[in-house]
Amino acid sequence: MSRVVVVGSFNVDHVWNCSTLPRRGETLSGRYHTGPGGKGFNQAVASTRAGAQTTFLCALGDDDGGRQARALAQADGIAMRVRESSHPTGTAGIYVDEAGHNTIVIGAGANGDLCASWVGRQAEALAGARVLLTQLESPLDSVLEAMRLARAAGTSTMLNPAPANAQCLRELLAAADILTPNETEFAGLLERHTSHRIDSEAIAGTADAQLHRWCRTLLPRGTVVITLGAAGAFVSHREDLTRGDTRPFYRVPADKVEPIDTTGAGDAFNGALAASLAGDPAAPFDSHVRFAAHYAGRSTERVGAAAAMPHLRPPTD
Numbered sequence: 001m002s003r004v005v006v007v008g009s010f011n012v013d014h015v016w017n018c019s020t021l022p023r024r025g026e027t028l029s030g031r032y033h034t035g036p037g038g039k040g041f042n043q044a045v046a047s048t049r050a051g052a053q054t055t056f057l058c059a060l061g062d063d064d065g066g067r068q069a070r071a072l073a074q075a076d077g078i079a080m081r082v083r084e085s086s087h088p089t090g091t092a093g094i095y096v097d098e099a100g101h102n103t104i105v106i107g108a109g110a111n112g113d114l115c116a117s118w119v120g121r122q123a124e125a126l127a128g129a130r131v132l133l134t135q136l137e138s139p140l141d142s143v144l145e146a147m148r149l150a151r152a153a154g155t156s157t158m159l160n161p162a163p164a165n166a167q168c169l170r171e172l173l174a175a176a177d178i179l180t181p182n183e184t185e186f187a188g189l190l191e192r193h194t195s196h197r198i199d200s201e202a203i204a205g206t207a208d209a210q211l212h213r214w215c216r217t218l219l220p221r222g223t224v225v226i227t228l229g230a231a232g233a234f235v236s237h238r239e240d241l242t243r244g245d246t247r248p249f250y251r252v253p254a255d256k257v258e259p260i261d262t263t264g265a266g267d268a269f270n271g272a273l274a275a276s277l278a279g280d281p282a283a284p285f286d287s288h289v290r291f292a293a294h295y296a297g298r299s300t301e302r303v304g305a306a307a308a309m310p311h312l313r314p315p316t317d
Contacts, residue, residue, distance in 0.1 A: 003278035008040015009137035046271025051313035065089030085110035127153035136166035147175035243285035255297035264305035269296035
């Protein structure tokens with residue numbers, strides 16, 4: 001059985017690098033490339049290349065994109081369970097300017113057909129895993145069904161509440177053992193589900209004790225890991241459930257790297273964290289976060305999303 005199950009999206013990314021982002025009515029010249037993406041697939045590749053037997057539950061169309069997903073998964077040894085869709089495989093149109101800013105339009109396509117009833121028929125895969133990893137590029141009722149089934153079977157549930165503009169229901173938070181937002185996602189969750197408001201750019205500089213209080217308000221029963229980019233990560237546990245750590249809250253620094261492309265770094269972190277947790281559940285949680293931060297840093301040294309995930313396993317004693 002797979003140690004990690006990822007439920008999520010696959011997209012064919014179409015990327016144009018331009019000097020500036022196009023304005024309404026404007027036509028620009030740019031450099032084009034395409035490749036595999038989708039937060040679910042990126043995280044499944046990261047989990048596999050970080051050493052975990054991984055199963056990916058997704059929806060694909062009967063087209064070149066779907067065939068590409070199957071071929072890539074087979075090449076990496078990812079077990080796929082596919083909801084066949086009459087819609088095209090998901091796509092993303094991405095424009096990136098010279099400063100690294102981007103605009104993205106996602107065509108959900110087949111991803112929208114990842115229905116809760118189909119997910120419910122995958123209960124034995126979810127029950128056999130140590131970690132379930134989900135995101136918000138799939139229908140929310142399907143994500144919630146996967147998390148409920150996994151938790152009922154004793155599988156640890158990880159929710160990456162991304163992308164930032166996606167709705168995250170209170171029920172999803174309640175079903176998460178581990179929540180992994182970035183700064184923007186954390187600020188959005190605070191505003192939506194609590195009375196607190198903060199500029200996302202101010203989170204990295206906020207005092208640890210204050211961040212911990214906000215995390216406990218947002219997810220009283222679980223662990224929150226806020227990814228902070230170059231500033232590393234902040235971890236907040238429930239006081240009586242510190243997962244082998246000696247402190248209920250702390251920071252983990254990021255590795256010093258010379259990034260080429262930060263696309264997919266958050267997905268690299270999440271996939272590696274799931275793989276590390278599944279590989280050695282008894283190890284202190286901070287060792288898993290340190291490995292995930294190292295893995296994410298290494299992923300920025302190559303161009304691409306799924307293709308940039310390094311083959312790197314957690315250290316062993």
